[in-house]
Amino acid sequence: MRTGAAQAAGGVWSEVVGQPDAVATLSAAAGAAAQQVRGTQPDAGAMTHAWLFTGPPGSGRSVAARAFAAALQCAEELGPGCGECSACRTAMSGTHADVRVVVPEGLSISVAEMRSLVQAAARRPTTGQWRVVLIEDADRLTEGAANALLKAVEEPPPRTVFLLCAPSDHPEDVSVTIRSRCRVVPLRTPLAPAIATVLRDRDGVEPEIAEWAASVCGGHIGRARGLATDPQTRERRESVLSVPLGVHRFQDVFTAAAGLVNLAESEAVAANEGRNEAEREELKTAMGAGGTGKGTAAATRGANAALKELEKRQKSRTTRSQRDSLDLALVDLAGFFRDVLVLRAGSDAPLNHPDYRRSSSKAATEWTSESVLRRLEAVLACRTALARNVKPIVAVEALTAALFRG
Template sequence: MADPDVPDSGVWSEIVGQPGVVRSLLAAVRAADLSVRGDSDTGAMTHAWLFTGPPGSGRSVAARAFAAALQCEAEGGTPGCGQCSACRTVLAGTHADVRVVAPEGLSISVAEMRSLVQAAARRPATGRWRVVLIEDADRLTEGAGNALLKVVEEPPERTVFLLCAPSDHPEDVPVTIRSRCRPVRLSTPLVAPIADMLRKRDGVDDELADWAASVCGGHIGRARRLATDSQARQRREDILRIPRGLQRFSDVFTASSELVRSSEAEAGESGESRDEAEKEELRTAMGAGGSGKGTASATKGANAAVRELEKRQKSRATRSQRDALDLALVDLAGFYRDVLIARSGSTAAPNHPDFADDVAEACSEWTSESTLRRLEAVLYCRRALARNVKPLVAVEAMITTLHHG
């Protein structure tokens, strides 16, 4: 039965399986509205928020919905209508008073953060609030974190900072910043709300929606890709065939190269067209390709700007590849977890119910100790990649252990 206090329309429908979060954010929006109107002294707006939760739980989606509701122009009813100009432009990323920072490389630099702090000091141009949304706040460098801390300590009037991170652990978000933020903790969405979202929002049939929701590990974005992209489904199947496909030692090198190549292909599918479009747009903006006086200097300046853009694009491609490879490693870890569950006789839900036959075969051939060693090898590979070990080297070391056990 639907909760009458949790709206299922407008921007709030974007938040999947988090009724408690929606209630808290909606209450904050209403208090902020009263504060703006001067009708209440007790509803002062919290100027810094920290959205945490496991990957795929919808941290940045919740933050965007909150930002849209804060700017909502609809009179009466529930804030965050999703239909007014403010709601639509915030969700589209084009609202003049909402700045979204999504790191395209491996980190957010201090220079980028200083520029952001300067922009945040201005009063709202068209909306009620100036909102700064920082996705992946755990990627802030030390210098960027210090720059952000200064403005969070003394926030400008009518400016709201929304930070998103996997957790509030000091390794993700420094204690000095965390202590000045109001926490919003998201949990892993359940299978039923994810399946319902796929059916209603993406028009996925019941069987495919239920399957994608059951194998996505609570990752909403992954569920959508699996439900709508046949290539994503094939990549997942190829990855989960690895544990039972390592029959000979030579299979180690074949599987390693295929796994790395698959992650590169996945990262490059959307990257190439985007990169070329960005370069062409920059050349046009810099006056390249024109004729007449000053053409040579314009072309020279454009070429220098393109080279700088290419560096950023290369960093973005590296991050995309590592994210794709990390997702594959999470799938592998889930397989070995399923084997341990089966060997222990636990009734816990498996990560990959559609690979129950492979899990049963592995369960009859491997000991719990060798399965745990394999699982630890996958987790160690993830840590090695986070420390900038070359992907092929890290993956070959991992799959060697998967072969030997």
């Protein structure tokens, strides 16, 4: 069996960018888990039943969790985590029978959904080595859902592993009682050279574009890929970064706010439109749409009720996508004001938006440090308001008004 250091060079671990410490920990745990399955004595303390992956957006929390799930299921002698066997491929793609991936459709994970998940987790694995439950955005658990999960984590089935992902391990994000029963895997923001290498080698992006995307993505791997390959993603970023120097008159407050919200809405619609339509057609087919004969009327009523429920879930998913898109725009704005402070201080620290150095330099000469800090605080306050479900247009108008006042 390969060591963790050797595994880090390839297999499923090649998907985990810029996280050598995490890969070493997880590969050692996967090796211990394989020993446990074979009935041999595993390395003491290497493997446990509950894990919490933490780190900033874009650090690859869910990717690391999926890679770990694949390594746990890997049945090849080259493993764990060879990346070539059927278990590895299906676990990474989310289709493995014994790997349950929970991605919140809306702004929270309900207690009913979690109870159903806990019941499924209690069963023995069917085809794999372990039954793995992977919960993305575990910070979205409601209090009831967290309590339902806690009971399963406290008394886990013998061959079940829980993998939770959250932006941080702060008690406000993840229940303290759950966190205390998990082994925490902290992920850091990947460095730009590591991201550029992935874009070049795995995605075939031209070196110059890869380096630019890696330098402006804020350490967010998915964002870097979008900037490198999607012109619309680049255009949206340009629109966002035009806001700080574009609010000259009071009427610009409302224009800029509407523009930011509309950008987020259009991105959310574009991200979910194809999936929504496919789900509707699949449900209509399953409910016998277009059928004739006895029972058709009752089936139609049932289909209409199911469609309404589906549309409700889709609306919740689109709302979440809009909030996420808007939050990403706010992160870009916060990065711009941080760059202005860096330039005013005369620091040689790298800029978040090096390609907008001319704009941030202009702002640095025209604004005081106090006014830049007020603008930055307004961005952070807007993020907090959105997290508390304030209507987006209201929160963003308050932000752009603060940018106008300076």
